[in-house]
Amino acid sequence: xxxxxxxxxxxxxxxxxxxxxxxxxxxxxxxxxxxxxxxxxxxxxxxxxxxxxxxxxxxxxxxxxxxxxxxxxxxxxxxxxxxxxxxxxxxxxxxxxxxxxxxxxxxxxxxxxxxxxxxxxxxxxxxxxxxxxxxxxxxxxxxxxxxxxxxxxxxxxxxxxxxxxxxxxxxxxxxxxxxxxxxxxxxxxxxxxxxxxxxxxxxxxxxxxxxxxxxxxxxxxxxxxxxxxxxxxxxxxxxxxxxxxxxxxxxxxxxxxxxxxxxxxxxxxxxxxxxxxxxxxxxxxxxxxxxxxxxxxxxxxxxxxxxxxxxxxxxxxxxxxxxxxxxxxxxxxxxxxxxxxxxxxxxxxxxxxxxxxxxxxxxxxxxxxxxxxxxxxxxxxxxxxxxxxxxxxxxxxxxxxxxxxxxxxxxxxxxxxxxxxxxxxxxxxxxxxxxxxxxxxxxxxxxxxxxxxxxxxxxxxxxxxxxxxxxxxxxxxxxxxxxxxxxxxxxxxxxxxxxxxxxxxxxxxxxxxxxxxxxxxxxxxxxxxxxxxxxxxxxxxxxxxxxxxxxxxxxxxxxxxxxxxxxxxxxxxxxxxxxxxxxxxxxxxxxxxxxxxxxxxxxxxxxxxxxxxxxxxxxxxxxxxxxxxxxxxxxxxxxxxxxxxxxxxxxxxxxxxxxxxxxxxxxxxxxxxxxxxxxxxxxxxxxxxxxxxxxxxxxxxxxxxxxxxxxxxxxxxxxxxxxxxxxxxxxxxxxxxxxxxxxxxxxxxxxxxxxxxxxxxxxxxxxxxxxxxxxxxxxxxxxxxxxxxxxxxxxxxxxxxxxx
Amino acid sequence: xxxxxxxxxxxxxxxxxxxxxxxxxxxxxxxxxxxxxxxxxxxxxxxxxxxxxxxxxxxxxxxxxxxxxx
Numbered sequence: 053x054x055x056x057x058x059x060x061x062x063x064x065x066x067x068x069x070x071x072x073x074x075x076x077x078x079x080x081x082x083x084x085x086x087x088x089x090x091x092x093x094x095x096x097x098x099x100x101x102x103x104x105x106x107x108x109x110x111x112x113x114x115x116x117x118x119x120x121x122x123x124x125x126x127x128x129x130x131x132x133x134x135x136x137x138x139x140x141x142x143x144x145x146x147x148x149x150x151x152x153x154x155x156x157x158x159x160x161x162x163x164x165x166x167x168x169x170x171x172x173x174x175x176x177x178x179x180x181x182x183x184x185x186x187x188x189x190x191x192x193x194x195x196x197x198x199x200x201x202x203x204x205x206x207x208x209x210x211x212x213x214x215x216x217x218x219x220x221x222x223x224x225x226x227x228x229x230x231x232x233x234x235x236x237x238x239x240x241x242x243x244x245x246x247x248x249x250x251x252x253x254x255x256x257x258x259x260x261x262x263x264x265x266x267x268x269x270x271x272x273x274x275x276x277x278x279x280x281x282x283x284x285x286x287x288x289x290x291x292x293x294x295x296x297x298x299x300x301x302x303x304x305x306x307x308x309x310x311x312x313x314x315x316x317x318x319x320x321x322x323x324x325x326x327x328x329x330x331x332x333x334x335x336x337x338x339x340x341x342x343x344x345x346x347x348x349x350x351x352x353x354x355x356x357x358x359x360x361x362x363x364x365x366x367x368x369x370x371x372x373x374x375x376x377x378x379x380x381x382x383x384x385x386x387x388x389x390x391x392x393x394x395x396x397x398x399x400x401x402x403x404x405x406x407x408x409x410x411x412x413x414x415x416x417x418x419x420x421x422x423x424x425x426x427x428x429x430x431x432x433x434x435x436x437x438x439x440x441x442x443x444x445x446x447x448x449x450x451x452x453x454x455x456x457x458x459x460x461x462x463x464x465x466x467x468x469x470x471x472x473x474x475x476x477x478x479x480x481x482x483x484x485x486x487x488x489x490x491x492x493x494x495x496x497x498x499x500x501x502x503x504x505x506x507x508x509x510x511x512x513x514x515x516x517x518x519x520x521x522x523x524x525x526x527x528x529x530x531x532x533x534x535x536x537x538x539x540x541x542x543x544x545x546x547x548x549x550x551x552x553x554x555x556x557x558x559x560x561x562x563x564x565x566x567x568x569x570x571x572x573x574x575x576x577x578x579x580x581x582x583x584x585x586x587x588x589x590x591x592x593x594x595x596x597x598x599x600x601x602x603x604x605x606x607x608x609x610x611x612x613x614x615x616x617x618x619x620x621x622x623x624x625x626x627x628x629x630x631x632x633x634x635x636x637x638x639x640x641x642x643x644x645x646x647x648x649x650x651x652x653x654x655x656x657x658x659x660x661x662x663x664x665x666x667x668x669x670x671x672x673x674x675x676x677x678x679x680x681x682x683x684x685x686x687x688x689x690x691x692x693x694x695x696x697x698x699x700x701x702x703x704x705x706x707x708x709x710x711x712x713x714x715x716x717x718x719x720x721x722x723x724x725x726x727x728x729x730x731x732x733x734x735x736x737x738x739x740x741x742x743x744x745x746x747x748x749x750x751x752x753x754x755x756x757x758x759x760x761x762x763x764x765x766x767x768x769x770x771x772x773x774x775x776x777x778x779x780x781x782x783x784x785x786x787x788x789x790x791x792x793x794x795x796x797x798x799x800x801x802x803x804x805x806x807x808x809x810x811x812x813x814x815x816x817x818x819x820x821x822x823x824x825x826x827x828x829x830x831x832x833x834x835x836x837x838x839x840x841x842x843x844x845x846x847x848x849x850x851x852x853x854x855x856x
Numbered sequence: 857x858x859x860x861x862x863x864x865x866x867x868x869x870x871x872x873x874x875x876x877x878x879x880x881x882x883x884x885x886x887x888x889x890x891x892x893x894x895x896x897x898x899x900x901x902x903x904x905x906x907x908x909x910x911x912x913x914x915x916x917x918x919x920x921x922x923x924x925x926x
Contacts, residue, residue: 287858290859304860307915319909319922
């Protein structure tokens, strides 16, 4: 209760009557104040002691300074009772007076209202009273202020730290000391877990939401697509004037002079040494040449024999077809001695002599047969036109065949090994013949005239190479036709004949009739008339008699070898010959080509006209066919062999090296060396029958023997005996012919006395030359030549010595 | 490089000139990278089929193509 001087009282009715403050009579709402004397109250108190209503305020009444106390009728019971006593004079005064002021104010308000209504009423002047200073009455607030103010509860302690006087001004060093290191320097209140303050969380309500993290992202790719783009450019070039100008400029001259020396040195170095030698490769090859001997042998590839045609016959000559792979031709002859021939001459006329063509694809049936008038002892394909075949007969005639019609058949011999293709323009009976299993028989085109041919058997026939031709005098001229048109034959009748297959200048019937005849089935030339102009009228061009100088007996040549020969050992030449074939097929040029006169043709000076001849008596003759005014004398002769020389062959690699094989030994000659053979083998136990150089290895040659063996000689390996020998058959070997079929295949055709033709494959080692073989063999020959010369010198020396 | 004088046919010459010029430049820069005092005097390229010799200069090039001597 904020008014400490107000004391609520309850007045009973009795009290009210006593003091005359009866409610609603003496004291009303408006007049709620009643002043009661103090004495009256005290009397009341004495009278009624405890019952008196003033009992609770007894003390206050006694202490009350004034005389009259104010009693206020509390209508609304503001203070809890219906009356209240005001304990102080001041309060009494305030209570009594303010209502007066309030009354006054009420009066003023009424007056103001009246004044406002009038709007002309003058306000009562509010007298400004300056504030009057009053003594401060404490209402208890100073206690609160005191409580709030901060005062030192305890007096602060002062520490005075002083130093010794001598240390005044001296530098001070302070150190740190950790308080926790020394005990009891501090007092701490360690924290501890007060269990009264820990509240265990037993349950917690938590809400969770799962949201996938979704993020949008985008990329842009560059799509590159291929686009064709083309650039055209041309190089910059100088114009002609500019070129000339720069050529003549001084700077260029200086440059050239400075650079010249260097370039010359480099070029000279290149000249001195072959810079393209691959040393590694050369090294490897040398080792392989000393390889094992097991690789060196001839593998049996195929063998051909025919019982019908080759019964009791021997094969005298074998030739490979130059162009067509796998075609080989052999000539079969009777295996009879001269006397037997004479005895059986009648019977022999009935039997056909044939040249058989075999193909690899059909070992049982010959592909083609060439009819021969007599037994053929040697034949050759024309190098420029393999459809022309020339053969030498037993009786000395030269025979020509033309198998152009059958070329197609031969080429397709592989594919049609049973089915016969019919050629066009053939007479019916030939077709009938073809339908059977018999091979087609081709009749010869031409034979030479009997009077002018050889008198005995032709033992060797060669075609002259296509780059030169020979005229009647033996002089060589260039061959404009570029085909092989001339032959050379030799025979034991001591003559060598040159033949020309072209028409002579004698008037010949025009060919147009002949062409027509070929197509009309008439009295029937069933053979191509390519050489009709020669048939039976063919005369040799040149006849050379080999006569001995001292005696009247002439040499009887068996084999001949010309300096210029055409060799089939280069397979790249196939293209050339094929080109020529195309030209020839269009017409029959042999008749139309006439022998050009000597003036038109250009003379070839560098063609050698020398030749080697091996004779029946075992001599080797070196001579020249160019006819001169005086009688021909052979320039050199050597008697080396003891019997008939059956092989004289030039090496395919060295033009001046000739191999001659006699019955008991062989010899290697160098053309130009007159003293004798470079190499002469010792006598062998078995007769030699044939010899042939290898086509790919310069130092290798094959020799066939009487006992059916083949000796393989390698000059680089051994020269006193064969490096290898192999047994091929049981009968005598009659002919050996090597052939390069492809880069990896080499064949050796070996024919024997019993009529069997063996085709052997030459092994790799035998066919593939080592890297330096050519050089080595050449070197070997040169060494031998040197030796010969040295030997001669020594002989002379010794002769001189003997004289002295 | 632009050919001034040649014994070969035009297209081959142009080809050789362009290609060998670049190669020579590259070779010379290689030599000089290793030793700046050095310079290329002669370049020889040996291949299976030919030998190509190049003599360079500041302005000109002399190119010789040689077949193996066999």
